[in-house]
Amino acid sequence: MSDPTHVPPSKVVLVSGGSRGLGLAIVTDLIDSGVKVAAFARTVTPELTALAEKYPDQVHVGPVDINDEKAGQAFVKEVEGKLGPIDGIVNNAAVGQDSLHVHTSAEQIANIIQTNLTAPLVLTRFVLRRMMAKGLKGRIVNVTSICAQRGYPGLVAYSATKGGMDAATRSMARELGGRVLANAVAPGFFASEMSAVLGQTQLDQIVRRTPTGHLTEPEEVVPVVRMLLLENTNINGQVIVIDGAAGI
Amino acid sequence: MSELTRDQIRDLMGEVMKAQGKVLPSDDSADLREIGFRSLDFSELALRVEDEIGDELNFDAPGLRQIAKVGDVLDFIEQLQSA
Numbered sequence A: 001m002s003d004p005t006h007v008p009p010s011k012v013v014l015v016s017g018g019s020r021g022l023g024l025a026i027v028t029d030l031i032d033s034g035v036k037v038a039a040f041a042r043t044v045t046p047e048l049t050a051l052a053e054k055y056p057d058q059v060h061v062g063p064v065d066i067n068d069e070k071a072g073q074a075f076v077k078e079v080e081g082k083l084g085p086i087d088g089i090v091n092n093a094a095v096g097q098d099s100l101h102v103h104t105s106a107e108q109i110a111n112i113i114q115t116n117l118t119a120p121l122v123l124t125r126f127v128l129r130r131m132m133a134k135g136l137k138g139r140i141v142n143v144t145s146i147c148a149q150r151g152y153p154g155l156v157a158y159s160a161t162k163g164g165m166d167a168a169t170r171s172m173a174r175e176l177g178g179r180v181l182a183n184a185v186a187p188g189f190f191a192s193e194m195s196a197v198l199g200q201t202q203l204d205q206i207v208r209r210t211p212t213g214h215l216t217e218p219e220e221v222v223p224v225v226r227m228l229l230l231e232n233t234n235i236n237g238q239v240i241v242i243d244g245a246a247g248i
Numbered sequence B: 001m002s003e004l005t006r007d008q009i010r011d012l013m014g015e016v017m018k019a020q021g022k023v024l025p026s027d028d029s030a031d032l033r034e035i036g037f038r039s040l041d042f043s044e045l046a047l048r049v050e051d052e053i054g055d056e057l058n059f060d061a062p063g064l065r066q067i068a069k070v071g072d073v074l075d076f077i078e079q080l081q082s083a
Helices: A021-032 A046-054 A069-083 A106-133 A156-175 A193-198 A200-208 A218-230 B006-018 B039-053 B061-065 B070-082
Strands: A012-016 A036-041 A059-063 A088-091 A138-143 A180-187 A239-242
Touching (some): A012 A069, A021 A036, A021 A046, A021 A218, A036 A069, A059 A069, A069 A106, A088 A218, A138 A218, A156 A180, A180 A218, A218 A239, B006 B039, B006 B070, B039 B070
Parallel strands (some): A012 A036, A036 A059, A138 A180, A180 A239
């Protein structure tokens, strides 16, 4: 008999922003772990398409802008029809920032907040409602950032959204009463993608200040996401920083 | 309001530096680090230009990182105005 206080491993996981970088690495790893995976992004890359073609019964992908609430909801229903009820969600989709706050337009700030904070909360709400209506337990992993805990120039609005998601993670863990484990992973700066916004001088400085001597790689974040989705750990409401101790 | 000329931008840049007790060299090839014109000084200049033209000049940071000389500052602001 299953333990009523135990949240089982996720069987069907929804990954937003799953077409490249960390999102794609998470999708690939979950497939390798035998999990059914649904992934969406504004643009489905050839890499993601290839995974869907290779694992037709295990993977479902689609082009969805996370800011399009109706499209997101339709995708969730598609996934449920094809793979079964979603009991895990990885909120990874986000837009970066590379502009000083005083030179960032109000529209750009609104877009960053919409994409990185409002949209994932709305999507999570929708998935949770369907999960709870079916009496399912589940797991949430929010991909946030070291920016939520330490200050970096050019990332004011971005940092605010990541701090917001960290805070939401803790409140979700409380609110969901153990039926859903809600956690966040907060990577340090990757050598690629959004880290490009920092400039080489800042990146070199971060590497010098990092005890492990290197910037975080997606492959170093993936096992932590897998653990939070699949292992029996009782970790709940936590933000796990993965940055080689650069931030301490 | 109309765009500022390169000379007018240069005048404003001189004012930013003067407020810090520094002098803007007449040579466009002067190195910004050597004359003590830093990124926040660039922000101040951009905001002063905004005041003059009555419009916001928002921009991302990568372009800013390419700026090394006085002439680069003037070029960048001119381009922002005409964007």
